[in-house]
Amino acid sequence: MNFNRRAFIKAAAIAPAITLPFVGCSGAAENQKDPASGNKPDFSKLKNMTADVKPISREERQSRIGKAQELMKKNGVDALFLEPGTSMKYFLDFDFFLSERMVAAVIPANGEPIYVCPKFEEDKVGELVKFGSEIRTWEEHESPYALVKGILSDKAGRSGTMGIEERCRFFLFDGIKKEASSFDYVLADPVTAGCRIYKSPAEIALLQKANDITIEAYKVLFDSLYEGMSQDDFREIASQAHKALGATGSIGANFGEWTAFPHGSSTVQYLKEGDVVLADGGCTIEGYKSDISRTIVFGQATDRHKEVWNLAKEAQTAAFELAKNQNVTCEDLDAAARKVIEEGGFGPDYKYFSHRLGHGIGMDGHEWTNLVRGNDTPLAKGMCFSNEPGIYIVGEFGVRVEDCMYIGDDGPVYFSQPSPAIDQPFA
Structure with a gap:
């Protein structure tokens, strides 16, 4: 299907809340206007979708602290050191800027x-x-590391074990270790990841809202494509659509042969008839992220485009279907998707599908745990992942289909419904 607006709206099933003026998306010359000429999307017609958002409650954060303390005892950790970042926000709802001074x-x-x-x-x-x-507190001429040592001594005596959160800056860890040299130090992943991997219903709801908003932003974005559009133009429309829908978000894209770079090229690009468009991005709601990729063609998709896109879609489906079974591990899903792509002629191994199948997602866009070879972590309720197989043919084009999912009571559930076809980006 060619991306003219009438056909696009039928395929995309744009929500009633969204009403846009005519914006051309096809290769037809009369529809290839620059938005500067007055053919801009009318973002004022978009409705804020965040009125029903419920932040994480104090009670839930208290339970997170309690679970962390249980895991600390289980893993022989006497104290957990956090500096401002996602984990500190997750447990303590505390956010502060980073500098050379310890907070x-x-x-x-x-x-x-x-x-x-x-x-x-x-x-x-x-x-x-x-x-x-x-x-x-410490005065400017004093040592913050001595304060940490004092806390450790108060809580564990003269020796013990401190868990260091993975994103703690080295100079802080090094300073603490030198000051409190009688203590042992371990990476705190069994505690921090042991909590954060498994999302609660409240977290799932926030992730769902973020995905719902990003899908609506995509609909506006794809209906606003025009000949000569730059990547900056693309990102700006995506940002404004997210903002109108009540979120801070961004979607980037690469066009044509540059879609064969999984994370894009620094080459300045302008959209032209027949280009593959590979877009990737999301938004944040109460600290929780969406991450969705869509691959379409600006104009008419060729048989080659369809063949490659359909194979990636088949791989995505294979991984999702496997996740419905018992005793499945993270690496099993990666293997299932990779097998489809290899058997479809795009192998061996990482040659064309050059990255892992997926990553964990939550308060960080990429977090524990990954769908990748070597990760034998069993799937469990509350885990959230991207499912994003890709095929990248350097010098030609690339495709990626990406939707995030969570493991529910009865198996995997998508946050965003996968695209049915290359010319139908929304279910």
Whole structure:
């Protein structure tokens, strides 16, 4: 199907909340106008979709701290060190900028979190603290590492084990280790990932909302394609559509032969008739991410385009269907998708399908755990992944189909419904 607007709306089933003026998407000359000429999408017609969003409750965060403490005891960890970032937000609903000065929290295996910050930041940090109440401060000439050592000594005695969150900057870890050299230090993934991998119903709802919004932004975006559009033009429309729908989001794209680069090319590109368009992006709702890729053709898809796209779609379906079975691991899904693509003539192994099948998703766009060879983690309720097989033919074009899913009570559930066909990007 050619991407003219009438055919596109029929295929995309654009929601009643979205009403746009005529914006050409086909290769026909009369529909290839630059939006600067007055043919812009009318974002004012989009409705904010976030009125029913429910933030993560205080009670749920308290339960996260409790689970982390249970995992700490199970893994022989006496305290967990966090600096501002996703995990600190996840457990403590605490967010602060990073600088050369330590601002951190220590969650002990027993007791309430304790915070560390410069003395001059104490009042500001105090405003942000929601769990626990103790803040230990250091003056500019003093050592924050000595404060951390003091917390460890208070909670574990003269020796013990501290878990360091994976994204903690090295100079902080190194300073603590030198100051408190009698303690052991381990990567805290069994605690942090042990909590964050398994999403609660409240988290699933936020991820679902983010995906719903991004799909609506995609519909507007694909209905706004025009000859000569740049990648910057593409991103700007996506950003404005997300904003009108109530979210902060971005979708990038590559055109033509540059779609064979899985994460795109730095080459400046302008859309032309017959180009494959590979778009990828999402938005954030209450800290939770969407991540959706769509591959279409600007104009008429060739038999070659359809052949390659259909194979990627078959691989995506194979992985999803396998996830319905018992005792399936993360690497099994990757193998199932890769087998389809190899048997379709695009092998061996990573030659054309050059990346893993998928990544975990939640508060980080990429987080634990990955659908990749060597990861024998069993699928379990609450896990969330992207399912994104791709085929990339350098010098020709590439395709990727990506929708995220979660493992529910009865198996996998998609957050966004996969595309039925290359010329029908939305179910």
